[in-house]
Amino acid sequence: MTNASKLPLWTIAAPIVGWLLLGGTLLGWGGPYVALLAVGLVGSVLAAVHHAEVVAHKVGEPYGTLVLAIAVTVIEVALIVSLMLAGGPAAATLARDTVFAAVMIILTGMVGICMLVGGLKHGEQRFRLDGASGALVTLAAIAILTMVLPNYTETTPGPYYSASQLGFIALVTLVLYGTFVLVQTVRHRDYFLPRKADGSVDEEEHADPPTTKAAWLSFVLLLVCLGAVVLLAKSLAGPMEVALTKAGAPQALLGIIIAAVVLLPEGLAAARAAHANRLQNSLNLALGSALASIGLTIPTVAVLSLSSGWTLALGLDSKATVLLLLSLFLATISFSTGRTTILQGVVHLVLFAVYLFTTVVP
Numbered sequence: 001m002t003n004a005s006k007l008p009l010w011t012i013a014a015p016i017v018g019w020l021l022l023g024g025t026l027l028g029w030g031g032p033y034v035a036l037l038a039v040g041l042v043g044s045v046l047a048a049v050h051h052a053e054v055v056a057h058k059v060g061e062p063y064g065t066l067v068l069a070i071a072v073t074v075i076e077v078a079l080i081v082s083l084m085l086a087g088g089p090a091a092a093t094l095a096r097d098t099v100f101a102a103v104m105i106i107l108t109g110m111v112g113i114c115m116l117v118g119g120l121k122h123g124e125q126r127f128r129l130d131g132a133s134g135a136l137v138t139l140a141a142i143a144i145l146t147m148v149l150p151n152y153t154e155t156t157p158g159p160y161y162s163a164s165q166l167g168f169i170a171l172v173t174l175v176l177y178g179t180f181v182l183v184q185t186v187r188h189r190d191y192f193l194p195r196k197a198d199g200s201v202d203e204e205e206h207a208d209p210p211t212t213k214a215a216w217l218s219f220v221l222l223l224v225c226l227g228a229v230v231l232l233a234k235s236l237a238g239p240m241e242v243a244l245t246k247a248g249a250p251q252a253l254l255g256i257i258i259a260a261v262v263l264l265p266e267g268l269a270a271a272r273a274a275h276a277n278r279l280q281n282s283l284n285l286a287l288g289s290a291l292a293s294i295g296l297t298i299p300t301v302a303v304l305s306l307s308s309g310w311t312l313a314l315g316l317d318s319k320a321t322v323l324l325l326l327s328l329f330l331a332t333i334s335f336s337t338g339r340t341t342i343l344q345g346v347v348h349l350v351l352f353a354v355y356l357f358t359t360v361v362p
Contacts, residue, residue, distance in 0.1 A: 007217060011050045014043035015221065018228035025235045034239050041232040041261065048225035049265040051218040056269075058215035063185060066288060071226060073292040076102065076262040077300050078230045079237075092313045095301040096147060096159075097255025099294050100320060103143055104355050105259055106290040107327040110267050112348030114282040115334070118274035119342035125279040129338035131184075131191035135287035136335060138180045140328050142173050142291070146298050147324065150315035159315025163306060166314075170302035177295030184288070194280040233261055252359055263289060279340065319362070323355050 018040040024033055048071075055067055080095050118125045146169060151158035153165060161169060184192050210218070237258070244253055266289045273281040298314075305312035316324065330351060334344040 007054070007214065007221070008050070010043075011047045012221065014040075014047035015225040015228045018044040018232055019224075022228070022231050022235065034236065037232055037236055041229060041236065042264075044225050044228040044232060045261065045264045046268070048222055048229060049268050051222040051225060052265060053269055053272075054210050054218035055215055055222060058209050058212070060209075066181065066185060070292055070296075071222060073262075073289070073296050075226055075230050075233070076259070076293055077297050079233050079258060079262065080297060080301060081304060092311055093251070094255060095297065095312065096314050096316070097252045098258050099297050100147060100316060100324065101252075101256040101259035102263060102293040103139070103290050104323065104327060104352070105256070105263055105267075106286050106293075107331050108348045108352035108355060110263065110270055110286045110289075111283070111331065111334075112345050112352055113267070114270050114274035114279065114286065114345070115340045116342050116345030116349060117271055118277065118279050118282070119340065119345055121275060122277050124339055124341050125274070125277065126339050127280045127283050127335075128191055128193070129335065130188075131280075132283050132287065132335045132338075134183060134188075134191060135180065135283075135291060136328075136331055138176055139287060139290050139294070140332075142176050142294050142298075143324060143328065145169055146173060146294060146314055147316045148321055151321075159313045159317075160311055161314060166302050166312065167306060170299040173295055174299050177291055180291055180295075192280070192284050194278065229261075233258065250359060250362060256356070256359060259293075263293075283335075319358060323351075323358070327351060327355075 021037055021040040025037070052067065052071060056063075059067060076098065080098055115125075149169075150161050153161065155165060156162040209215075237254070240257060241254055244251070266285050270282040270285040273279070273285065301312060304310070330347060334340065334348065
């Protein structure tokens with residue numbers, strides 16, 4: 001990234017066009033107009049990627065990846081909550097499906113692509129094992145507590161938590177995520193920074209950072225982009241659900257689509273970092289995204305469920321549980337040496353393909 005005070009014109013125009021397209025939805029336009037909404041959504045997402053990278057470059061690691069992870073998770077939470085409010089009790093599994101899809105996309109798809117892209121260009125890539133293992137152990141604890149344990153509690157038959165259990169798990173989830181953020185940004189910040197050849201911490205391995213003016217402008221435009229993405233995705237959710245129903249596709253596929261749209265900015269940024277031989281940044285983005293996704297989404301929907309009286313289904317079925325446990329196991333093995341090649345990338349991507357296939361063909 002160059003130290004430029006001017007932003008590419010398209011990164012400013014894309015969110016503006018997205019907001020203008022939203023005006024058509026207020027007029028009741030549909031049919032082919034939905035395709036334009038999809039184009040506007042993709043453009044806003046790509047612009048969000050650029051602005052988030054500018055901000056991330058300015059604040060440095062690991063704060064930059066944390067900014068991007070939380071910003072994109074805000075999209076996910078807002079979208080899920082809006083769809084739950086619109087769908088009512090019928091949307092009881094939407095949060096679970098979306099969070100599970102996000103975790104699977106990140107652990108198998110995003111991580112696999114980064115390892116494959118980096119391995120193809122650079123052969124072998126290295127990363128900080130202590131940072132990755134800390135993130136993975138936190139993710140494993142939160143994932144199992146929120147999406148597997150509900151099937152085995154006795155107060156309320158699974159896949160549900162009782163009200164007191166749901167409140168307690170939401171609190172535990174926030175504690176775990178908050179502790180991880182504290183470790184990542186304060187207590188052990190060096191665990192998440194790349195190393196130089198001599199083993200010392202590389203505080204800043206990029207080109208010159210952008211100017212303060214450019215960073216603040218990108219921050220404002222990032223918020224504009226995120227707002228456009230949320231509203232455009234919400235406008236497209238209805239047509240997507242109708243299309244999935246007509247096609248006979250399972251409802252869980254909607255969660256995958258939502259998660260994929262939400263994670264596209266981070267996925268592109270992580271792949272670019274891996275291609276530039278910055279796998280540490282890629283893993284910071286990937287694992288940080290998974291933790292932010294589940295660590296912030298579950299408590300939010302838990303509060304919504306408790307306040308509205310809706311029943312929130314969190315427990316996964318047996319097939320999804322096996323895939324989740326296998327993904328965590330593979331990630332643990334892949335991250336055990338601090339080095340990756342294309343082999344790990346291919347294995348993760350194959351599991352991602354299995355996840356997608358078994359969702360469409362249960």
